[in-house]
Amino acid sequence: MLPQTFHDWRNCITNDCKINLTREFAAERLAVYQDKQHPETQKFISLYGEFHLYNVINWFSQIL
Numbered sequence: 001m002l003p004q005t006f007h008d009w010r011n012c013i014t015n016d017c018k019i020n021l022t023r024e025f026a027a028e029r030l031a032v033y034q035d036k037q038h039p040e041t042q043k044f045i046s047l048y049g050e051f052h053l054y055n056v057i058n059w060f061s062q063i064l
Contacts, residue, residue, distance in 0.1 A: 002052050006059050026063035033057050 003009035013019050032038050033056060036045075045053055 002048060004055075006062060009056070009059050021063050023064055026060040030057065030060045030064070033060070 003012050010021060013021055019025065032040050033044065033053060035041055041053070044056075
């Protein structure tokens with residue numbers, strides 16, 4: 001199940017995936033996810049959809 005809120009997403013990333021949500025990490029991910037031509041972004045969209053991509057971009061922006 002995809003997270004629907006910032007709180008759920010942050011919990012998933014930090015607790016389940018064991019990733020530190022640093023400003024540097026958020027900036028790196030945003031650079032990829034804001035480029036719709038990037039192969040990783042295209043794969044993300046094909047797996048999770050544009051709406052979830054929009055949410056993830058917003059959530060990473062909150063980290064910054």
